[in-house]
Amino acid sequence: MTKANLDIDLHYITRVEGHGNIVVNVKEGKPEKIQWQVPEAPRFFEAMVVGQKWDMLHHITSRICGICSIGHTLASLKATEAAMGIEISEQTAKLRRLAIHGENLQSHTLHVGYLALPDLMGVGSVVPLASSHPEELKMVIRLHRLANEFSDLTTGRTTHPQRLIPGGFTKLPTKEELETVRQRIIDAEDDVKGVTGLLKALAPKFPNFTRETEYIGITCDEEYALYDGDLASTDGGQDPVSEYLSWTNEYIVPQSTAKYTKRKRESVMLGALARFNLNHAKLKPQAQAVAKELGLTAPCYNPYMNTVAQYVECVHTLEDSIDIIDGLLKHGINYDEVYPKVTPKAGQGVGAVEVPRGLLIHDYTYDRDGVCTVANCIIPTNQNHANIQLDMEKLVPEIMDKPKEEVELTLEMLVRAYDPCISCSTHYLKVEFKDE
Amino acid sequence: MQPIAIIGMGNYLMGDEGVGIHATRKLRELEWPEGVDIIDAGVPSLALLHMIEGRKLVIIIDCADFGGNPGEIRAFTPDQVKKPEPERQASLHAADLMTTLNIAQQMAMQLPPIWIVGIQPKRVEMTMELSSEAEHALVTLAPVVRNVIEKQGASALH
Numbered sequence: 001m002t003k004a005n006l007d008i009d010l011h012y013i014t015r016v017e018g019h020g021n022i023v024v025n026v027k028e029g030k031p032e033k034i035q036w037q038v039p040e041a042p043r044f045f046e047a048m049v050v051g052q053k054w055d056m057l058h059h060i061t062s063r064i065c066g067i068c069s070i071g072h073t074l075a076s077l078k079a080t081e082a083a084m085g086i087e088i089s090e091q092t093a094k095l096r097r098l099a100i101h102g103e104n105l106q107s108h109t110l111h112v113g114y115l116a117l118p119d120l121m122g123v124g125s126v127v128p129l130a131s132s133h134p135e136e137l138k139m140v141i142r143l144h145r146l147a148n149e150f151s152d153l154t155t156g157r158t159t160h161p162q163r164l165i166p167g168g169f170t171k172l173p174t175k176e177e178l179e180t181v182r183q184r185i186i187d188a189e190d191d192v193k194g195v196t197g198l199l200k201a202l203a204p205k206f207p208n209f210t211r212e213t214e215y216i217g218i219t220c221d222e223e224y225a226l227y228d229g230d231l232a233s234t235d236g237g238q239d240p241v242s243e244y245l246s247w248t249n250e251y252i253v254p255q256s257t258a259k260y261t262k263r264k265r266e267s268v269m270l271g272a273l274a275r276f277n278l279n280h281a282k283l284k285p286q287a288q289a290v291a292k293e294l295g296l297t298a299p300c301y302n303p304y305m306n307t308v309a310q311y312v313e314c315v316h317t318l319e320d321s322i323d324i325i326d327g328l329l330k331h332g333i334n335y336d337e338v339y340p341k342v343t344p345k346a347g348q349g350v351g352a353v354e355v356p357r358g359l360l361i362h363d364y365t366y367d368r369d370g371v372c373t374v375a376n377c378i379i380p381t382n383q384n385h386a387n388i389q390l391d392m393e394k395l396v397p398e399i400m401d402k403p404k405e406e407v408e409l410t411l412e413m414l415v416r417a418y419d420p421c422i423s424c425s426t427h428y429l430k431v432e433f434k435d436e
Numbered sequence: 437m438q439p440i441a442i443i444g445m446g447n448y449l450m451g452d453e454g455v456g457i458h459a460t461r462k463l464r465e466l467e468w469p470e471g472v473d474i475i476d477a478g479v480p481s482l483a484l485l486h487m488i489e490g491r492k493l494v495i496i497i498d499c500a501d502f503g504g505n506p507g508e509i510r511a512f513t514p515d516q517v518k519k520p521e522p523e524r525q526a527s528l529h530a531a532d533l534m535t536t537l538n539i540a541q542q543m544a545m546q547l548p549p550i551w552i553v554g555i556q557p558k559r560v561e562m563t564m565e566l567s568s569e570a571e572h573a574l575v576t577l578a579p580v581v582r583n584v585i586e587k588q589g590a591s592a593l594h
Contacts, residue, residue: 066480
């Protein structure tokens with residue numbers, strides 16, 4: 001019998017209020033405490049939107065998160081449109097799909113390139129890669145730049161979009177802009193091949209850990225669902241997003257101020273791996289080929305492979321974006337759709353989209369003047385916390401005989417695999433001058 | 437893309453943390469020389485680097501706790517600041533301005549001269565209202581930014 005002893009207390013320190021801790025105590029081979037703690041100050045963004053008008057909510061909620069700002073905007077717009085019965089055109093839906101692709105590409109390249117690669121290469125951060133793997137790092141930087149340009153084109157901004165409004169867009173991209181982005185995607189082919197090769201070489205370094213759980217996301221018949229679809233689970237069941245409360249079942253646990261969620265099991269997993277497990281057959285051909293090349297096959301129960309699933313989604317995003325742009329160029333862009341007329345009315349509506357970390361849900365109730373009276377926002381990171389906890393409970397006994405540093409790194413990599421958003425609302429500078 | 441960028445950073449849902457965003461709105465009401473972009477960057481994480489690349493001068497306005505009085509403004513360059521200790525990161529959601537600039541520097545990215553105009557916060561909490569001290573700082577901010585452009589920006593514009 002193992003006699004392992006471990007005393008791990010890792011703190012993710014962020015600038016102000018938010019942080020997550022990994023706490024593990026093992027005595028004589030017996031785990032006494034295994035906890036993923038999220039002692040983040042509770043947020044009250046929902047309270048902030050109550051009392052605000054229908055045409056402001058998407059601007060306010062886009063500021064909740066700098067990385068998922070397009071996702072928050074789209075979930076918000078969809079909720080408002082559902083509440084007020086606002087229809088959108090096929091062109092608007094296509095452009096919104098491009099916007100969500102841009103955000104996924106931004107976020108996934110950041111995560112894969114700047115956080116996961118250093119782990120896999122055994123260095124503490126992205127910094128040493130600049131000298132050890134400069135070409136690979138440049139590929140990641142170029143893909144990230146492309147993603148930013150992409151978001152700029154579709155939403156008018158790299159973050160916190162301005163052009164997206166209930167019912168449509170305030171400004172539409174020009175034909176030339178679409179053609180430029182299309183060409184930039186084609187030019188990125190070598191970078192995609194390069195990063196694929198790098199990940200393939202590093203794939204054996206992903207910890208070999210599996211724990212089957214319930215994978216939840218949206219799904220639809222037409223495509224790999226990111227913008228639209230019904231709620232779906234690998235444990236079965238499919239419902240319109242308006243039924244989300246019976247899927248999220250939020251509850252409170254002592255070690256976390258974030259609300260946990262569960263459905264058929266004790267926890268659920270959301271995000272790229274969940275989407276892959278649910279909708280892999282709808283991925284574009286090159287993305288399917290890259291998944292195969294990187295050893296990602298459905299169903300995959302290894303949470304570390306979420307990073308690979310994110311990269312596969314990057315490839316899908318680029319392919320699907322070319323198809324969307326070709327469709328828009330073929331039919332020509334109708335510029336008369338700018339500024340739809342909306343008459344506010346009372347109602348309640350739910351909007352859901354897939355953002356980089358998983359399913360994001362906004363639910364608003366409006367009075368007859370279009371003023372928000374009730375709001376509920378369920379973010380994917382919170383829905384994943386319980387799954388991280390249960391992963392750790394299974395993982396620690398499997399690795400506790402290894403050196404402490406290796407156990408710590410393996411646990412940290414687990415948390416990072418989920419790419420959690422545990423503090424993104426405040427980033428102000430703490431400055432100490434050299435001469436003081 | 438213009439050669440000079442004035443970039444406001446922060447989150448206006450969090451009180452004085454968003455003073456950089458309020459600043460961009462205020463500064464847009466004023467006249468600026470040709471060649472100046474005013475950008476509301478929000479909370480951009482590493483996307484900030486792509487807003488900076490290719491410029492000749494960048495001025496970043498951000499909420500900064502430098503131990504001053506609430507509303508105090510201080511202009512400085514990144515090399516005047518002690519480098520933060522490397523922190524354990526769960527995600528890049530947590531990357532602040534200095535972390536982002538340090539990553540760029542370590543990766544040998546070609547960045548233009550950067551000035552940070554920091555505004556000392558009074559309160560960072562969930563509200564869209566600025567403190568009266570931060571509001572007052574916005575009134576006195578423009579000359580500070582103009583001064584940096586006059587001293588540093590002549591070569592950028594010509």
